Amino acid sequence: MTATEGGGPDANASGGDESDANPTVRRTDDWDAGRLHDLADEHDTPLYVQDLDRVRENCERLLAAFPDADVRYAVKAHTGRAVLETVRDAGLDAECASAGELDRALAAGFDGDRLHYTAVNPPARDLDYVVDVAESEPALTVTAGAVDTLDRLAERGYDGRLCLRVNPGVGAGHHEKVTTGSAPKFGVPYGRAVRVARESAERFDVVGVHAHAGSGIDPDQLDSHRELVSRMGDLARELIGVEPADDAGSRGADPLDLEYVDVGGGFGVPYREDDEPLDLPAVAEATRDAVGDLGGLTLAVEPGRYVVADAGVLLTRVNTVKPTPAETVVGVDAGMTDLLRPAMYDAYHPIRNLGGADGEPAPADRGVEPATVAGPICETGDAFCTGRAMARPARGDLLAVGVAGAYGYEMANQYNSRPRPAEVALADGEASVVRRRELVADLTTVERESPGGKR
Numbered sequence: 001m002t003a004t005e006g007g008g009p010d011a012n013a014s015g016g017d018e019s020d021a022n023p024t025v026r027r028t029d030d031w032d033a034g035r036l037h038d039l040a041d042e043h044d045t046p047l048y049v050q051d052l053d054r055v056r057e058n059c060e061r062l063l064a065a066f067p068d069a070d071v072r073y074a075v076k077a078h079t080g081r082a083v084l085e086t087v088r089d090a091g092l093d094a095e096c097a098s099a100g101e102l103d104r105a106l107a108a109g110f111d112g113d114r115l116h117y118t119a120v121n122p123p124a125r126d127l128d129y130v131v132d133v134a135e136s137e138p139a140l141t142v143t144a145g146a147v148d149t150l151d152r153l154a155e156r157g158y159d160g161r162l163c164l165r166v167n168p169g170v171g172a173g174h175h176e177k178v179t180t181g182s183a184p185k186f187g188v189p190y191g192r193a194v195r196v197a198r199e200s201a202e203r204f205d206v207v208g209v210h211a212h213a214g215s216g217i218d219p220d221q222l223d224s225h226r227e228l229v230s231r232m233g234d235l236a237r238e239l240i241g242v243e244p245a246d247d248a249g250s251r252g253a254d255p256l257d258l259e260y261v262d263v264g265g266g267f268g269v270p271y272r273e274d275d276e277p278l279d280l281p282a283v284a285e286a287t288r289d290a291v292g293d294l295g296g297l298t299l300a301v302e303p304g305r306y307v308v309a310d311a312g313v314l315l316t317r318v319n320t321v322k323p324t325p326a327e328t329v330v331g332v333d334a335g336m337t338d339l340l341r342p343a344m345y346d347a348y349h350p351i352r353n354l355g356g357a358d359g360e361p362a363p364a365d366r367g368v369e370p371a372t373v374a375g376p377i378c379e380t381g382d383a384f385c386t387g388r389a390m391a392r393p394a395r396g397d398l399l400a401v402g403v404a405g406a407y408g409y410e411m412a413n414q415y416n417s418r419p420r421p422a423e424v425a426l427a428d429g430e431a432s433v434v435r436r437r438e439l440v441a442d443l444t445t446v447e448r449e450s451p452g453g454k455r
């Protein structure tokens with residue numbers, strides 16, 4: 001199914017309650033080409049465009065699908081101030097993975113009781129910062145997944161709200177690099193979780209248990225999601241004492257006063273043009289069903305990608321067209337430094353030729369040819385696609401790399417001394433630059449003279 005903006009009455013047939021005004025997916029083809037041309041002309045390329053209205057719609061669909069749950073935005077998918085404020089206004093909490101993210105969420109106005117910090121091998125200065133913030137924001141919750149991390153929190157005098165991250169032993173993900181649920185790096189092993197949670201309660205206010213299966217839960221991977229969720233439900237019931245404990249060691253132990261069970265994020269989005277959108281109400285139902293009766297505890301979910309992915313595109317201009325025997329190589333001014341996902345995860349991003357080259361017909365009136373779209377970085381992996389069929393690109397065309405709103409600007413870097421791109425946010429029909437384009441001069445601002453002085 002393809003839902004188009006303002007599509008007909010059937011445009012949103014699957015997915016249940018959503019109205020046409022809030023389709024389950026925005027495709028790269030749904031963006032207004034004229035608008036994107038104007039933005040590229042005014043702000044130059046490469047340029048990220050993030051539509052805050054679509055971010056709000058994604059939040060609204062999540063809240064509608066999980067009406068009784070806590071929905072926490074995993075900030076690392078896109079930490080731009082404008083996005084954070086939009087998510088805050090929509091009513092989601094903020095799930096932060098570093099001191100830097102926590103700082104940005106605070107600056108964007110999230111109250112302490114809506115702030116969650118998840119520590120994974122946290123650097124000392126991150127813990128120092130978080131413990132400091134917790135002094136003034138005691139409603140903040142720290143999630144930790146190793147006994148050493150708990151000890152390091154206690155050493156700093158932290159005795160506040162704590163959530164135990166558990167490794168449920170099942171994972172899901174679009175790529176092994178983002179499958180976290182079963183990777184030993186993340187969380188206390190499931191078999192030790194009861195003991196560690198009970199011991200933690202002597203030092204902290206233990207309020208929840210947490211697991212995150214990895215990124216990219218799609219319709220085929222619902223089974224492992226279900227498995228993770230049901231294990232977490234069992235664990236929570238054991239901790240709050242609503243079911244007799246299996247192992248003799250914890251029988252008769254005081255029940256913990258938990259508030260929630262957090263089953264993580266990882267809701268997939270359709271990157272390919274013919275991928276079906278996730279049936280969010282069905283995922284929500286499967287989640288509620290698998291977690292079981294929580295005896296009054298709240299369910300929490302932590303989507304990142306789902307909130308921002310289809311709200312963003314990366315605009316890039318064709319500067320080189322090189323025919324080769326195998327395929328046409330199309331050189332563009334954006335590269336893996338601007339959007340790392342294809343190089344890092346072999347990720348697929350749709351690419352739409354918006355045309356604009358002088359003297360060329362509209363893309364729809366050109367032939368379709370296999371094209372390799374490659375950036376300016378000196379790396380073979382610096383390509384957004386290889387041999388992809390698309391309207392024959394010409395020098396000067398504008399391309400839209402779609403579904404770039406999550407882990408796009410966020411993973412941008414300065415390799416090859418490439419300044420990072422600009423970003424424009426759209427809201428209520430207005431466009432404004434929310435991150436200016438970096439200049440070459442920005443690249444050296446942290447450099448200092450070498451010990452020998454100038455050579």
Ligand SMILES: *Cc1c(COP(=O)(O)O)cnc(C)c1O
Nearest residue numbers: 074212215265266302303304305
């Ligand atoms: C990255 C992350 C998420 C969000 O993952 P998405 O795939 O973007 O939904 C949620 N929780 C934790 C702990 C994470 O590290």
